[in-house]
Amino acid sequence: MQLKMKVVSFCHYLQGPACTQYLADMGAEVVKIEPLAGAFERHWSGGNSWINGVSAFLMSANRNTESLAIDLKQPEGRDLVLRLIDEADVVIENFRPGVLDRLGLGFDMLRERKPALVLASASGLGRTGPAASRPGQDLLMQARSGLIAATGGGTQGPAAVGAAVIDQHGGALLAMGILGACVRRLQTGEGTLVESSLFAAGIDLQTEALTKYYAVKQRPDVFTRDRHVGSWYHDAPYGVYPLAEGHLVLSMNDPAKLAAALDSDALRALQQIDRYAERDRYAQAVAAELRTRRFEDVSPVFDAHAIWHERVRSYDDLLEDPQARHNEAFREIDVPGGGTALLVNHPLRYDGELPGYRRMPFHAGQDSLAILQRLGLSEAECRALADAKVIGMPGATAPRS
Known part of the structure; x- marks a missing residue:
């Protein structure tokens, strides 16, 4: 294996790019293979979240990767990618099942060509099986895995989670699997096919x-359950409660301590009830005690009584959170044309340090020239390929998406 892991990524949307971003942050050399017009995430960004024409969706999950824009339907393009794969340790894709095969880059062929390759596939529901061809997307898998039913279930009915948690978890799981396969390769010299899916990730999220x-x-x-109760399997008061201003959450807490902290006779009278069987009754009593109080008043008392609680904070609050600042949860980067973007940093530290920011592929094909020159092509050869619409690179006219 190379001293630096080399990854060829056929990934778009979020699950696959999240995986490759984790690997790139940890030092892998990741080349993102894109169509000439660019991957999907260059052309859509929810909430109209663009900075100088650059998609925030793209920037959320492609940090430290390089972009090679190439037409895989042209023989020259396919041959160049195979040359790149010949020097790689890992190939990752998150297309629908069968897409790479139709492009002449299927895993069976790649494994025969280079048996030591680690191959990784991120699908919606799995590469095989009765539902393999169905669309796989975060919200759909929240529904299919039971997460929406479990998250809601209160008086207002099922509720979706407010972020693409399955996509992100799927990316993390795939990165973990790839690293495990690379360890196996170091031990045995053998390649491995690592398979993940959004469906599996949605189920894994709910293991407990x-x-x-x-x-x-x-x-x-x-x-x-009562709308205040946050989980179907926890005793009350576990959940979310309105205050005179804003909301707080209460985790698992001793009912005697909570009654003492709020100096509540109503809660003292309920200390001995089964707070799971009668969770609605207990939660409603807690809600009645809290709805007229302010967080600034109850929080110091809760701390003194060792009551587990937190204020429900907004994204704006999060940015000012002193612990988030201490942890360096966010990083500001410059965007071409002026302006900045705020990125979520890599979630882990290594010897006390966060991985650095090296690059962002702001444009499709931004790194095509450098990547192909590493393969031994001259700049003139690359320019000729760009003129023939085999590759995209700076200064070449990209086709419309």
Whole structure:
């Protein structure tokens, strides 16, 4: 294996790019293969989140990667990518099943060509099986995996999670699997096919909840609960409660300590009830005690009584959070044309340090010249390929998407 892991990525949307961003942050050399017009995330950014024409969606999951824009339907383009793969350790894709095969770059062929390759596939529901061809997207898998039913289930019904948590978790799982396969390759010299899916990631996210659910015979209405209760399997007061201004959450807490902290006779009278069987009753009593109080008043008292709680904060609050600042949770980068973007940093530290920011592929094909020169092509040869619309690179006219 190379001293620096070399990754060829056929990834778009979020699950695959999230995976490659984790690897690139840790030092891997990641080349993102894109069509000449650029990957999907260059052309869509939810919430109209663009900075000088650059998609925030793109910037959220492509840090430290390089972009090679290439037409894989042209033989010259396919041959160049195969040369790149010959020097790589890992190939990753998150297309629908069969797409790489139709391009002449299927995993069976790549494995035969280079048996030591680590191959990684991120799909929606799996590469095989009765639902393999169905669309796989975060919200769809939140629904199919039971996450929406479990997240909601209160008086307002099922509720989606407010972020693409399955996509992000799927990317992290795939990165973990790739690293494990690379360790195996160091030990045996053999390649591995690593497979992940959004469906599997959605189920894995709920390991605790699903294990508990299947461990006992559940009532059909087990998810139904008072709107304050945050989980179907926790005792009250676990959940979200309105205050005179804003909201707070209460985690698992001793009812005697909570009654003392709020100096509440109503809660003292309920200390001995089964706070799971009667979670709605207890949660409503807690809500009645809190709705007229301010966070600034209850928080010091809760701290003194060791009550686990937090204020419900907005994204704007998060940016000012002193612990987030201490952890260096965010990083500001310059965007071409002026302006800046705020990125979420790599979540881990190594010897006390965060991985550095090296590059962002702001434009499709931004690194095509440098990548192909590493393969031994001259600049003149690259310019000729760009003129023939085999590759995209700075100064070449890209086709419309």
